[in-house]
Amino acid sequence: MKSVSSQSKAAPEPEVASTETAPPGTAPKRGRPAQRRRAGPGRPEGVSNVRDEILDAAEIEFANLGYAGTSLRNVAEAAQVTQALINYYFGSKYGLFEEVFLRRGRQIADDRMQRLEELRRSGKPPAVADIVRAFLMPALSMRSTAAGRTFMRLQARLHTEPPEISYKLRNEAYETSTRLFAEALRDALPHLSEKDVYWRMTLMIGAYLYAFSDTHRLEEMAPGIVNPDDPEEILKAITSFVTAGMLAPAP
Template sequence: MSKVQDSAPVADTAPDSGPARGRPARGRRAGPGRPEGTSNVRDQILDAAELEFANLGYAGTSLRNVADRAEVTQALISYYFGSKHGLFEEVFLRRGRKIADERMERLEALRRGPAPPPVRDIVYAFLMPALAMRETEGGRTFMRLQARLHTEPPEISYKLRNEAYDASTRIFAAALKEALPHLSERDVYWRMTLMIGAYLYAFSDTHRLEELAPGICNPGDPDEIITEISSFVSAGMLAPVPEPARG
């Protein structure tokens, strides 16, 4: 397939004509109009970049590699995303926001029930959107990208994690605190963070469990993995508060 050319519409330069019609102002999240005849090219670029970033990390990925994989020109990538950093942001937030939104939908559904939701149901609502995404081809790539994000420099990773997840994670922490009155806020956030670490590893296709226990465990089975991780995390959430360590 030949590369999609940089055929973006030419901006209208007539006096007092307002913003250029061919190239909208670069708002932080607004995507520009697609060049005529390439209706899926933006997603094509995002999919290619997602795979490159997941495999090579931010520093190891070049726009040239993304362009080659997406079969477009580098100029077209710049047209849509401005820079490699802009592309990385769009790649991460595309699915990260979806996970956060689905978590909130599940939690709100639990809260509409006749009784306060139990801990295991809250844990399940937090974990299931990421697992459901993992069951798609692009979602599996995103799980690896998300795990890798924690090894990226702070100037790359902190802002993206905060933007995608902070609001919903704090709401889940409050729900867990309500369900676990014996825990302090500090305890809840520690246990939430350990849950996040567990699911990032478990959902990231490291294949470590198959190596350790070949033919015994099947982390590729979504029912098996959600049962095991929900049981593990719920038990950790419900554990008594440990006594302070004595030196």
């Protein structure tokens, strides 16, 4: 038998009660992570990434119910695991919420910074519209999947969460990328003060959060006229709106 590494010994798994005798017609909740078994080359047989499944289930619950309205019991039932297993992986409800938000928030931020760097490497000063598109495209691309749309709702809801929850997560995910874009816009908009640029950045963020969050309000107001599910239509509408606002004269 292979020896167990010192790292795995440092964080022993909890003894979680088995639920092998689940009621008929229901899937048993998972306690300890399943033993991995290989039947040859390829992925282990009978193994799923339980940790990611918990995150996926929690993302939906937090997006629908908010932080206060979501309980670990909700998440455990949705993911078909025990609450003890959630605590083992994430420590607490806040630890779970933090990882749910940061796994996609950081992805958006990294994509934004990469797009901005590509603009700068082009050899000419980036146009305002290009900077705006580079900022918006990562979130719009994420919205193309069901999980991404759920995250857009979660992100919009984050702005209504208590400051002790929302400020830390927003800063950790987006502080660096947002400041880089503010600097790029200041260079592209020399007629604006730093205060004006940050106000317009804030208004851009508010516009895209609402437009991307699937509130269905637009379909109700203009049925058959607009198509919020068309990414090209969304990008064209919000980019032209935000760019015009950025280029407006200083107050």
